[in-house]
Amino acid sequence: MANAQVSGPPAAGPPGLGVPSARPARVPSRAALDETTLVVRAQDGDVGAFEELARRHQNALFRVAVRVLGDATDAEDALQDALVDAWRRIGTFRGEAAFSTWMYRIVTHRCTALVRRRRRTEPLPTDDGPGAPADDRSPTPERAAEVDAEMAALSRAVASLPEDQRTAWVLRELEGLGYSEISQITGAGETAVRGRIHRARGALAERMRAWR
Template structure:
C-alpha cells in the first residue's frame, strides 16, 4: 500500500471547520440607535419619510417647545394643543426645511405661530403661575407665598402684553435666545425684535412696580 495513502487513512475522517461562536451581545433597540444619531442625519431620514426619525427629533426638543408654548399661551391645555398641532405641521412640512437655521429654531417658529392662533381664538386665557421657574427666598412659608403671588402677578402681566411683544420677550428672557434667532423665529427684523423686547420690559416694569 502506498505510504501516503496509509498515512491519510490513519488520520481518520476529516472534520468540518468550526463555525464562529454566536454573538452573545444583545441586539440593540432601534430607538437606542436613533438616539445616538446626530440631528442632521435624523433630519435627512425624516425628509426621506422616516417618521421614527422625526419622533426622535421631537423627543429631543419637546420639553423646550412645550415650555415656550405654556409661557406664550398662559394655559397648559392650550399649550399642549398648540404643541401637538405644531409637531403635526412640522412632520408635514419637514421637506421644506433647508437647514438655513437650526431645526430647533424652525420648530420654535411653528410653535409660536400655533400659539398665536390659540391666543386669537381664546382671548380669555388665564395665565399660569409658572412664567418664571426660579423660586427665591429664605424658605419660610410666608416668603414662599409671597414669591408665588409675585409669579402669578408676573404671569398676568405677561399675558397682558401684545402678542408680538409677549412672544419676543418669552424667547429672550425666559429661553435665553439671541436677537437674531428670535428674528428668524418671528419673521421680524432684528431691530423690530429689539424694539418689542424693550417695550415689553418697560411695560412689565411698570405693571410689576408694586412688587419692587
C-alpha cells in the first residue's frame, strides 16, 4: 500500500540508533548556562537569568562594597541599588569588557556616591568577608589580641585613604584584579590607577610602621 501514513508519534527506540523520541528535550536550568547566554536572556527580559548572574557575582561585589564603605549595612544597600540599576541598564551592556567588570563598575560608583554623600569615617570591618576560609589554628589569647589590634589599625588606615585610592587598592590587593580591569571599572586611566595604588600602599606602610 503506497504512501501509507502512521498516526501518532514515532516510537522511541534504543539510544544511539537515530530513532526520534516522543519525549521533549530537557531544557537546561539557568544554573547550567554559561554567562554569555544568561546575559542575552536577561537582555531579552528574563528576570531569572539576571538573578542567576547576580547570584554568581554577589559575594565578590558585596566584599568590595563592604571594604570601600566600611559598613556592612551600607554595603548591602549599595549592592541592592547597584543590582536594580544593572537590571535597568542590562540592555546597554555590549560585552566590550567582562560582565563582572561591568558590575564592579556599577557597584563602585554606587559606593563612591554613598561615601561622598555620607562622609563616613567608621573603620572598615575586621572580618575576612564572605567566603573567607576558617582558621583552624587556636592562637594564644595574647596573640589573638595582638592580631585583632593590628587588623583594627589596618582597617582604620584603609578607611582614612581618599576614596579613589581606597577603591583602587581594594580592587587590586583584596580582589586581585589587574590594572587594566581596575581602569575599566573606575573610569580612570591605567597610569592613574597605578599611581593611586602606589600612593595607597605608601600611606598604609607609613601608618602601619608601628606594627612592623
